Amino acid sequence: MRAEFTSTLRQFRGQIISWGLALFLLSLMLVPFYESITGNQSQLLGYLESFPEEFTAFFGDFTSMGTPQGYLDIEYFSYMPLLIGIFAVLAGSGLIAADEEAGRLDLIAAQPLSRTRFFVSRVLAFISASIVIVFFGWLGMVLLLGKSGMDLTPAQLVLPFIPVLAYIFIFAALALVLSMLMPSRKLAASVSGLLLVADFFIQGFSNLITDLEPIARFMPSHYFQGGYAMDGLDLGPVLALSGLALALALLALWRYRVRDLRVGGEGGWGMSWLKRCQPATDSIS
Amino acid sequence: MDLAKYDRLHLKPARLYFIPIFEIPWNSFDFPQSGSAWDEFVGFQFLERQACFRSDGCFLVKWSRLHNDAIAWRPLLMNPQPAIMLRDLVKSYGEVKALRGVDLAVEEGEIFGFLGPNGAGKTTTIRCMLDLIRPDSGQIQILGLDPQQNPVAVHARTGYLPGELNLDGNLTGRAILHYFHELRGMGSNTARALELAERLDVDLNLPIKNLSHGNKQKLGLIQALMDEPRLLLLDEPTSGLDPLIQRELLQILAEARESGATIFFSSHIISVVEHIANRVGILREGKIIEVAETSDLLKRAVRRALIRFRHPVDVSLFKELPGVSILSEDGGLSVLLQVTGDMEGLIKQLAQQPVIEIETERPSLEEIFMTYYDAKESEA
Numbered sequence: 017m018r019a020e021f022t023s024t025l026r027q028f029r030g031q032i033i034s035w036g037l038a039l040f041l042l043s044l045m046l047v048p049f050y051e052s053i054t055g056n057q058s059q060l061l062g063y064l065e066s067f068p069e070e071f072t073a074f075f076g077d078f079t080s081m082g083t084p085q086g087y088l089d090i091e092y093f094s095y096m097p098l099l100i101g102i103f104a105v106l107a108g109s110g111l112i113a114a115d116e117e118a119g120r121l122d123l124i125a126a127q128p129l130s131r132t133r134f135f136v137s138r139v140l141a142f143i144s145a146s147i148v149i150v151f152f153g154w155l156g157m158v159l160l161l162g163k164s165g166m167d168l169t170p171a172q173l174v175l176p177f178i179p180v181l182a183y184i185f186i187f188a189a190l191a192l193v194l195s196m197l198m199p200s201r202k203l204a205a206s207v208s209g210l211l212l213v214a215d216f217f218i219q220g221f222s223n224l225i226t227d228l229e230p231i232a233r234f235m236p237s238h239y240f241q242g243g244y245a246m247d248g249l250d251l252g253p254v255l256a257l258s259g260l261a262l263a264l265a266l267l268a269l270w271r272y273r274v275r276d277l278r279v280g281g282e283g284g285w286g287m288s289w290l291k292r293c294q295p296a297t298d299s300i301s
Numbered sequence: 302m303d304l305a306k307y308d309r310l311h312l313k314p315a316r317l318y319f320i321p322i323f324e325i326p327w328n329s330f331d332f333p334q335s336g337s338a339w340d341e342f343v344g345f346q347f348l349e350r351q352a353c354f355r356s357d358g359c360f361l362v363k364w365s366r367l368h369n370d371a372i373a374w375r376p377l378l379m380n381p382q383p384a385i386m387l388r389d390l391v392k393s394y395g396e397v398k399a400l401r402g403v404d405l406a407v408e409e410g411e412i413f414g415f416l417g418p419n420g421a422g423k424t425t426t427i428r429c430m431l432d433l434i435r436p437d438s439g440q441i442q443i444l445g446l447d448p449q450q451n452p453v454a455v456h457a458r459t460g461y462l463p464g465e466l467n468l469d470g471n472l473t474g475r476a477i478l479h480y481f482h483e484l485r486g487m488g489s490n491t492a493r494a495l496e497l498a499e500r501l502d503v504d505l506n507l508p509i510k511n512l513s514h515g516n517k518q519k520l521g522l523i524q525a526l527m528d529e530p531r532l533l534l535l536d537e538p539t540s541g542l543d544p545l546i547q548r549e550l551l552q553i554l555a556e557a558r559e560s561g562a563t564i565f566f567s568s569h570i571i572s573v574v575e576h577i578a579n580r581v582g583i584l585r586e587g588k589i590i591e592v593a594e595t596s597d598l599l600k601r602a603v604r605r606a607l608i609r610f611r612h613p614v615d616v617s618l619f620k621e622l623p624g625v626s627i628l629s630e631d632g633g634l635s636v637l638l639q640v641t642g643d644m645e646g647l648i649k650q651l652a653q654q655p656v657i658e659i660e661t662e663r664p665s666l667e668e669i670f671m672t673y674y675d676a677k678e679s680e681a
Contacts, residue, residue, distance in 0.1 A: 018483070019483030019484050020484065023480050027469075119463075119467035120467045120468065122428070122433055122463045122467075123461065123466070123467075123468075123521070123524075124484070126431045126433065126456055126459070126461040126463075127456055127481060127484040128453045128454075128456040128457035128485055129453065129456075130452065130453050131452070274435075276435060277428075277433045277434060279424075279463075279465065
């Protein structure tokens with residue numbers, strides 16, 4: 017199990033570096049501007065008021081820009097679900113299906129490692145990779161925190177990253193379960209990505225259109241606390257999202273345990289009407 | 302104890318061997334006593350005396366490093382059940398029926414060639430054996446174990462080479478072997494993998510993406526063989542290998558068999574099958590249509606023989622020979638014959654003729670198939 021965990025983590029190396037570096041630089045760039053932004057808050061507010069309401073609805077309450085929590089929420093955490101959600105969807109949909117579609121899984125699955133242990137190893141490696149990426153985001157904020165004029169401690173800054181992790185887990189688990197149910201990784205990633213974007217926009221527009229509020233309640237970002245978690249983390253939504261992610265991961269595990277491993281074209285949804293339109297595959301020899 | 306029915310086998314140090322308890326005639330699970338036939342077992346350390354009787358009817362023993370040069374007696378039959386037993390295996394992919402009731406038994410210690418054209422169901426059969434895919438119906442027993450119930454136990458005893466080998470291109474050969482080594486729980490002893498790499502002439506320090514198809518195939522073979530498993534399932538093992546390496550591989554497989562391994566492989570290359578397989582099974586459209594000794598199969602094959610004579614002869618003589626038909630002739634100076642089965646009668650007849658040249662074509666596997674299929678269709 018350790019071998020599979022290590023190997024998967026190594027496969028995440030590129031994503032850890034690219035996503036981690038991106039979050040690190042974004043965080044690093046953001047913190048020093050706090051004082052200059054708050055110094056010109058009234059001017060900035062006037063400027064932001066010129067933006068259409070449909071635009072500003074996605075970024076929260078601009079009047080709170082004067083507090084570190086509000087500033088980081090608007091400038092960083094408000095769009096973080098969408099940004100980091102891309103990583104979650106790509107990583108989750110490819111966690112097992114990428115090797116399967118590349119024809120590598122056949123040999124790995126023939127080794128003396130149960131499907132459950134293999135699955136758990138990979139999920140644990142993904143969780144570790146996510147934590148490392150988020151850690152880089154936190155590190156970028158903490159490095160220049162002392163010179164930023166923000167009255168925050170490094171420990172306080174950990175708190176808003178916890179809902180970020182929960183958000184990663186929920187979309188990764190969704191993409192993972194879809195990759196186990198759908199005929200291809202691309203389809204699973206597309207559907208999950210669509211839901212990710214829908215989640216962001218429905219939540220944003222629900223601030224303007226009250227009719228959308230009942231729908232928004234079913235969206236993960238409705239429970240995303242953002243920068244205000246620094247004032248006190250609301251564990252309920254975090255646990256609820258993590259619990260749902262766990263349930264989806266268990267569903268994916270069940271599916272992975274009982275289904276055939278595909279090798280180039282096997283499996284699918286058994287839509288015979290669709291297959292008649294496609295050339296026959298000879299990959300079953 | 303009748304030792305006459307036992308083979309002598311050189312056991313290798315630091316390896317686990319499985320010996321069926323029914324072949325060990327002692328009472329109350331005592332250790333072998335000195336001064337008896339059990340002296341041959343000197344050097345074994347019996348592990349976990351009470352717990353070593355396994356569900357598959359085997360007794361777990363470990364060879365002691367202190368007695369590397371000793372020889373032990375090994376039961377001729379390691380397991381009362383076949384190494385591979387498939388019964389009425391059916392597998393469909395939607396409307397495509399890949400397997401239509403495959404029945405097969407492969408004995409332990411046997412080298413079995415699995416033949417069939419593309420799409421016949423060879424890979425599907427092998428993947429069912431490893432529980433990579435599940436049959437719609439039918440039974441599978443691998444070394445006495447049901448792969449659906451005990452996949453890990455089956456995988457631990459099996460080395461597998463997939464038909465379409467794909468490895469992580471960013472890793473070096475050494476790293477990928479290390480990965481599989483760890484997955485198999487083989488500890489830090491990589492000596493066997495390195496030995497195989499040397500014999501198959503593969504550079505383990507290059508990234509896999511820079512390797513040729515043949516060299517990737519060698520890595521696949523090493524990972525299958527390095528654990529010295531009891532069963533080898535090899536899907537087209539010689540694919541992409543040059544003739545010299547093919548010969549080395551056949552030697553390695555022969556050695557594995559001598560150590561008691563069962564080898565089940567699919568191949569399209571008749572010389573490979575002929576050299577190594579004890580028996581072959583022919584699969585056609587998801588059904589086993591024949592299981593035969595390799596020599597029997599080759600006898601059924603059609604060969605072509607072009608014979609040139611010093612001066613014209615009466616070629617109608619050849620028509621009378623069993624299994625021989627004339628395809629073409631050139632005024633009695635040459636004749637192209639088709640020969641089914643052995644060529645003994647033809648050779649005797651030719652000895653009486655002024656032959657100056659004989660050209661024979663070895664049958665391709667396809668020709669064997671066709672001969673065999675034609676025969677089956679005629680029977681039908």
